[in-house]
Amino acid sequence: MNLFENIGTVTVSKIMHTQVISVRPSYSIKTTIETFKVHKISCAPVTSEDGKILGIISEHDLLLQAASKTMGQYIDYNSKVTAITPETSIKEALVLFFSKKLKHVPVIDNNHYIIGIVSRIDLLNYLSENDA
Numbered sequence: 456m457n458l459f460e461n462i463g464t465v466t467v468s469k470i471m472h473t474q475v476i477s478v479r480p481s482y483s484i485k486t487t488i489e490t491f492k493v494h495k496i497s498c499a500p501v502t503s504e505d506g507k508i509l510g511i512i513s514e515h516d517l518l519l520q521a522a523s524k525t526m527g528q529y530i531d532y533n534s535k536v537t538a539i540t541p542e543t544s545i546k547e548a549l550v551l552f553f554s555k556k557l558k559h560v561p562v563i564d565n566n567h568y569i570i571g572i573v574s575r576i577d578l579l580n581y582l583s584e585n586d587a
Contacts, residue, residue: 461545461585462544462545462549462581462582463546464544465544465545465581466541466542466543466544466545467543467545467548467562467571468541468542468562468571469581470545470573470577470578470580470581471541471562471570471571471572471573471577472571472572472573472574472577473570473571475499475500475561475569475570475571475572476490476494476496476499477499477500477501477502477569478490478499478501478502478512478530479501479502479503479504480501480509480510480529480530480532481529482529482530483526483528483529483530484517484520484521484525484526484527484528484529484530485526485527487512487530488517488521488526491514491517497514497558497559498511498512498513498514498559498572498574499511500561500572502569505568506568506569507567507568507569508536508538508561508569509532510533510534510535510536511532511533511536511559512530512532513558513559516530516533536561537555537557537560538560538561538562538563538567539551539560539561539562539563539573540562540563540564540565541562541564543562545578545581548560548573548578552575552578557575558575559572559573559574559575560572
């Protein structure tokens with residue numbers, strides 16, 4: 456089986472990060488920036504206290520908010536999240552990332568709880584490590 460056949464059968468569960476740093480809607484802009492800095496992340500899902508996905512926030516979002524608001528204000532996040540399940544194939548993920556110009560995609564279960572995250576570099580690493 457060559458790489459391109461393989462990416463249609465291998466799922467993102469193989470490459471997703473399960474230790475996901477998330478933020479809460481009650482976080483301030485400053486707290487969210489500090490969270491990004493400490494954990495060296497550029498994007499984070501916004502979740503309820505019990506881990507259900509509510510949205511997503513990126514460095515770009517934070518830059519805009521830091522420039523236009525006070526640092527103590529609550530974050531604004533994108534509640535229209537493109538998410539995938541662990542059963543999504545690598546190929547489907549590649550198409551989704553490309554077609555929607557995404558950098559990160561949360562992985563959720565059937566009840567919308569965050570269980571992982573996949574980034575562009577995760578996909579690229581998989582492709583480079585599994586080149587046939």
